[in-house]
Amino acid sequence: MQSGRVLVTGAGGFIGHHLTNFLKAQGFWVRGVDLKEPEFEPSRADEFRLLDLRRWEQALEATRGMTEVYNLAANMGGIGFIEHNKAVIMHDNVLINIHMLEAAREHGIQRYLYTSSACVYPGYRQNTVDVTPLREEDAYPADPEDGYGWEKLFSERQCRHYLEDHGLDTRVVRFHNIFGPLGTYEGGREKSPAAICRKVALAADGDEIEVWGDGEQTRSYCYIDDCVEGIWRLMRSDHREPLNLGQDRLISINQLVDMVAGVAGKRIGKRHNLTAPQGVRGRNSDNTRLREVLGWEPQVSLEEGLRRTYEWIEARVTAADGALARAIA
Numbered sequence: 001m002q003s004g005r006v007l008v009t010g011a012g013g014f015i016g017h018h019l020t021n022f023l024k025a026q027g028f029w030v031r032g033v034d035l036k037e038p039e040f041e042p043s044r045a046d047e048f049r050l051l052d053l054r055r056w057e058q059a060l061e062a063t064r065g066m067t068e069v070y071n072l073a074a075n076m077g078g079i080g081f082i083e084h085n086k087a088v089i090m091h092d093n094v095l096i097n098i099h100m101l102e103a104a105r106e107h108g109i110q111r112y113l114y115t116s117s118a119c120v121y122p123g124y125r126q127n128t129v130d131v132t133p134l135r136e137e138d139a140y141p142a143d144p145e146d147g148y149g150w151e152k153l154f155s156e157r158q159c160r161h162y163l164e165d166h167g168l169d170t171r172v173v174r175f176h177n178i179f180g181p182l183g184t185y186e187g188g189r190e191k192s193p194a195a196i197c198r199k200v201a202l203a204a205d206g207d208e209i210e211v212w213g214d215g216e217q218t219r220s221y222c223y224i225d226d227c228v229e230g231i232w233r234l235m236r237s238d239h240r241e242p243l244n245l246g247q248d249r250l251i252s253i254n255q256l257v258d259m260v261a262g263v264a265g266k267r268i269g270k271r272h273n274l275t276a277p278q279g280v281r282g283r284n285s286d287n288t289r290l291r292e293v294l295g296w297e298p299q300v301s302l303e304e305g306l307r308r309t310y311e312w313i314e315a316r317v318t319a320a321d322g323a324l325a326r327a328i329a
Contacts, residue, residue, distance in 0.1 A: 005029045007063060009053060009100065010072030011045060012036040014183035015115070015175075015227060019070060020045050022228040033062045034073065040182045040316075054092055059099035060106065069112045070231065071100045076148065077189030079212070082119075083277040086147025093148075097155040101162050111169045113235055114159045116242060118176045118283055119149035129218045129252065131282030136174070136242050136289055145279075156242055163240060171234050176246025176285040180224030180305060181312035192253060193221055193260075193309060200260045200268055201314040208269035213278030215254035215270055220284045222246040223305030226298035233294040246285035247298050259303065263310045 006023055010016035011032030023030050024044045032045030035052060051058040053073050063069060075092040076082065082089060097114065104112045121134045122143035144153050159170040179193040186198055192212075199209040222245065230245040251259075254270060261268035291297050 004067040005031070005065060006068040006070065007031050007033065007066040008045070008070045008072065009033045009062065009096075010074060010115075011043060011048065012038050013072065014180075015178055015224065016070075016072040017041075017043065017182060018180070018224050019072065019228045019231060022232060023070075026232070031062070031066065038182070039184075053099055054095040056099050056103075059096075059103040063100070063103040063107045063109060066107065067110050068235070069100065069104050069109050070115075070235070071097065071113060072115045073100070074115075077184075078191045078195065079277045079279045081189050082145070082148040089148050090151045093151045094154065097158065101158055101168065105162060105166050105168050109168065111171065111235060112159070112162075113171045113173065113231065114155060115231075116152045116156050116172050116174045117145075117149065118174055118244070118246065118285065119145035120153040120156065120174060120242075121149075121283070123280060126280035126283050129216050129282045131218065131250070131284055133248055133250075133284045133286035134244070135286045136244060139242070170240060171237075172240075172242040173231060173234055173245045174242055175222070175227065176244060176283070177219050177221045178224055178227045178246075179221055180309050183224070183309075185313045185316070192219070193256065193306065194313065196253075196257055196260050197306070197310045197313040198317060200257070200264050200266060201310070201317040203266065203268055205266045206269075207266075208271045209257070210276075211253060211257060211270045211272050212276035213253065214272050214274060215257065216252050217278050217280070218250050218252050218282040218284065219256075220247045220249055220251070221256075221302055221305070222285075222298050223300035223302075223308075226300050230290070230294065230296070230298065233296055237293055239293045243293060244285045244287060244290055245298075246287070247302065248285050248287045249302060250282070250284045251302070259306055260310055263303075263307050264314070
């Protein structure tokens with residue numbers, strides 16, 4: 001069992017909530033911080049604080065007395081949200097990350113993790129569906145996702161400079177499409193696996209669901225349990241350069257719909273909305289360095305991860321429908 005006092009920011013969100021549970025199981029004392037508490041179950045954090053890390057004094061308060069920081073706090077969502085909220089995303093997230101790094105430096109934090117994104121990779125490397133898997137060094141020359149990707153890339157560099165100039169022992173992880181239960185599945189901030197699971201759960205056998213774009217755009221998807229284990233392994237390693245964390249199995253959105261329909265046991269048609277946001281044409285993770293650095297790679301298959309995720313979302317949708325029917329009656 002581990003000892004120490006660790007801070008998880010963004011602990012009210014999807015990955016932060018799962019990470020809090022994982023770190024508690026490892027034996028850490030955990031302080032969770034967010035603007036909101038977890039939506040679907042109570043936090044297991046020893047202490048949960050509602051703080052706004054865009055405010056310098058509250059970032060200082062969050063880091064006080066901690067030995068390690070896992071900084072997951074961010075204003076973000078799926079492609080629809082990040083396409084239409086660039087100014088607020090850059091404003092909020094740059095403030096959060098600058099404040100957290102400086103607060104960690106001031107309080108003498110021993111190790112600091114920043115959670116970045118595959119959105120830092122250049123658009124010119126992601127313009128075909130059979131995209132070459134992205135290596136960590138492919139982030140430059142820079143041309144990241146407008147808004148969200150630029151903010152992530154800037155904050156990666158700031159971590160590097162705090163390591164070089166101040167000796168803050170930083171780690172940077174680049175997430176590739178993390179999904180699983182206890183995540184947002186409606187409201188506009190959900191990612192594609194959750195959105196598709198919700199649409200299929202609401203559909204009857206033989207129905208059509210809307211698919212953004214032509215559905216041929218490709219991605220890889222990593223299950224949440226592998227994500228939090230990868231974070232843990234990176235923090236225990238000596239690797240200080242950005243590291244991909246994701247699966248390296250490339251599939252199209254159309255294939256993803258078919259897989260979820262198979263889990264649900266439904267025949268589902270696709271109605272393609274060519275005017276909806278769809279992001280880059282193709283994106284996949286090169287996991288060569290992940291395997292070299294951590295001696296490990298994600299273990300949960302896409303099929304198994306989708307089964308667990310669909311069952312959780314389907315149960316939520318069914319419960320909500322039942323509650324609505326009872327209210328109308």
